[in-house]
Structures are given as structure tokens and as C-alpha cells.
Amino acid sequence: MNDYKIFCMCLHNHHLQNLKKLGYTPVGLGKNNFSNEWVRDNTKTNISHKNKYYGEYTFYYWFWKNILNEIKDGTWIGFSGYRYHWSQKSELKSEEISGLIDKDNFENYILKKIPNKWKNYDVILGEKIPVNNWKFSKILKHAKKKFLLNPSYFIKKNQNIKLHFDVFHGDGYLDKAITTLDPKERKDFTDYINKNYSFNRENLFFCKSNKLLKKYFNSIFNWLEACESFFGFDLEGYAKTRIYAFLAERYLSYWFNKYSKPLEWPIFFFDTNKDKIQLK
Numbered sequence: 128m129n130d131y132k133i134f135c136m137c138l139h140n141h142h143l144q145n146l147k148k149l150g151y152t153p154v155g156l157g158k159n160n161f162s163n164e165w166v167r168d169n170t171k172t173n174i175s176h177k178n179k180y181y182g183e184y185t186f187y188y189w190f191w192k193n194i195l196n197e198i199k200d201g202t203w204i205g206f207s208g209y210r211y212h213w214s215q216k217s218e219l220k221s222e223e224i225s226g227l228i229d230k231d232n233f234e235n236y237i238l239k240k241i242p243n244k245w246k247n248y249d250v251i252l253g254e255k256i257p258v259n260n261w262k263f264s265k266i267l268k269h270a271k272k273k274f275l276l277n278p279s280y281f282i283k284k285n286q287n288i289k290l291h292f293d294v295f296h297g298d299g300y301l302d303k304a305i306t307t308l309d310p311k312e313r314k315d316f317t318d319y320i321n322k323n324y325s326f327n328r329e330n331l332f333f334c335k336s337n338k339l340l341k342k343y344f345n346s347i348f349n350w351l352e353a354c355e356s357f358f359g360f361d362l363e364g365y366a367k368t369r370i371y372a373f374l375a376e377r378y379l380s381y382w383f384n385k386y387s388k389p390l391e392w393p394i395f396f397f398d399t400n401k402d403k404i405q406l407k
Contacts, residue, residue: 131203131241133213134166134190136183139400142209148406149239151207154186180360182372183208183330184351191344195337203241204340205251205333209400213238213331214393221254221328224395230404233397250389251333252380255325259286270294288320288377296366296373300358304374307353309346312382319381326380329394330372336387343382347375 135142135151140161146153147164155161156168156178168185169175172192178185183206198204207213214224215238224236245251260283266274273294274280280290292301305317334340351371362368383389 130199130201131205132198133205133207133238134186135207135209136186137209139209140165141403142399145399145404145406149237156183156186177360177371180362180368180371181351181375182369184347184372184375187344188348191341191348195340195344198337200337201335203245203333203335206331207238208329208331210398211253211329211331211394211396212236213333214395215239215242217242217244217392219393221393221395224393225397228395228397233399233404234406236395245333245390248388248390249334249336249339250383250387251392252383252389253328253331253394254391255380256328257325258288258291259283259324261286273298283324286324288323288326292320292373292377296370300370301374301377303357304350304354307357308350312346312350315385316378316381319385320377326377327383327389327391328376330376330379331394332379332383332389339387342386343379346382347378350378351375 133149133151134154135146135149136154136156137146138155138157139159140155143153143162143164153161153165154168155165161167167175168178168189170193171189173185173189174181175185175189181188187206205213214221214236216224216236219227228236261270270280273290279285289301293299301320305313308316334343351374354371354374358370362370366373
């Protein structure tokens with residue numbers, strides 16, 4: 128199986144020993160103190176000052192600009208975080224795995240090597256999140272006015288990615304952002320958000336093609352920079368402050384499904400900040 132490198136993005140130094148035992152490369156984001164064993168997104172060529180708004184994409188930018196060219200093509204390059212983890216098994220759905228995890232069995236589920244099932248793929252994306260499963264309580268809390276003004280939204284086939292984004296991250300924000308997108312992507316991405324009812328989760332992925340990675344990073348960062356002219360950085364509330372990361376999450380799903388044939392793989396939730404674990 129191919130060589131691999133897994134970069135795990137964290138906000139606190141206490142994860143270091145566990146990451147070393149897993150064979151992951153520890154990545155420190157944000158302004159907290161980290162030992163010199165961590166890769167940091169605030170060195171060399173970087174946009175670390177945007178981390179509050181871009182999330183993991185400040186590291187993706189650092190990775191693209193500073194070390195991607197040093198990694199042998201064909202190496203599996205993967206990204207994970209301290210709350211979202213790649214499963215070593217594909218038999219269970221992401222939510223099913225998350226429901227089974229505790230600090231005692233965490234190590235039995237987290238990915239430690241590249242599965243044989245990946246050998247015919249260049250890209251691995253997180254299992255899709257459905258957005259057309261609105262509960263009545265969620266509609267009342269977040270979207271009552273929008274649904275009442277357009278009752279067709281009560282029909283599942285009209286509950287697309289665009290509706291979900293409008294409700295949770297700003298009505299019309301996605302449409303506005305798309306106007307700044309490269310014209311060759313604009314129509315296809317518009318079709319994607321209007322015709323699809325799920326997207327690949329968590330802004331995490333694996334890829335073993337350096338050429339593909341460079342094309343993706345060039346496309347996404349050109350778009351996010353263009354979006355800054357609309358949204359800027361005077362943003363309040365999690366859903367608005369992280370607008371660039373949420374835009375990127377939908378675009379990642381669109382772009383890799385358009386330009387590659389990805390395999391979907393479970394990603395489970397387990398907050399290793401709250402539930403501190405010590406791997407053996």
C-alpha cells in the first residue's frame with residue numbers, strides 16, 4: 128500500500144503523545160502555546176491571522192504553499208482533527224460509530240493505516256451529511272418564516288444544500304459568494320447546491336495526487352479571497368464568523384466529485400478535548 132501522512136489539526140498541546148502513538152503529524156492551530164514538535168500554520172508563507180474565519184483552511188493554505196512540493200506524488204495525504212476522526216472500518220455509518228465511541232474503545236475505531244479498499248481511488252471524502260431531513264422542531268427554531276413564505280420547502284425534494292446554507296449561515300450569502308467564483312465553475316456549482324441534498328462532511332479528505340491537490344487549493348483559495356470583498360472579517364456568531372469554512376465545505380464536496388471519482392468513508396465525532404484519552 129502507498130506511503131501516507133496524516134495531519135491532525137488541534138487547538139491544544141495535550142494531544143501530542145496520542146498523535147505520536149497513532150503516527151499522525153500534529154498540527155497546532157490558533158494562538159495557544161505548542162511545543163516545537165508541532166507543525167504550525169503561522170510559520171513561513173501563511174494566512175494564520177484568518178484562522179478564526181477560515182478554520183482548517185489556514186493550515187491547508189500553509190501546507191499548499193510550504194510543503195506539498197516536498198511530498199512524493201502517490202503518497203496518501205490525509206487531514207483530520209481533534210473532534211472528527213477517520214474510522215478504520217467502513218461497515219458502520221458515521222453516526223452509528225459516533226454513538227459507540229468512548230474513551231476506552233476510541234483506539235479500536237480510529238484509522239491507523241490506509242485500507243486496501245482505497246487502492247483504486249485517488250480521493251477519499253467523508254460520508255455525506257443529508258440536509259433534507261428537517262424536523263418540525265428545527266423548522267420552528269430556525270426557519271419558520273422561510274418555510275411559511277414558501278411552503279414548497281416542506282417537501283423533501285426542495286430541501287437542498289442551498290436552503291440549508293441560507294437558513295444556517297445567512298440568507299442569500301451562498302448566492303452572493305457564487306458571483307465571485309471562477310466563471311468555469313459558477314454554473315456547475317450553482318446546479319450542485321440546487322440539485323443535491325447532501326454534501327461530504329467536515330472539510331476533511333485524503334488525496335494521493337499532488338496535481339489534483341494543487342488544482343483544488345488554487346481554486347478554493349482564489350474563491351475564498353474573492354469572497355472577502357463581500358463578507359470581510361467584521362463577523363459575529365459562529366455561523367457567520369466561520370462563513371469561509373462553511374463555503375469551503377460545500378465547495379470541497381462539489382469540486383472533488385466533479386474532478387475525481389472519490390470513495391466515501393465514515394468520519395466519527397469524539398471530542399478529545401472534553402474526553403481526555405491516553406492511548407497505549
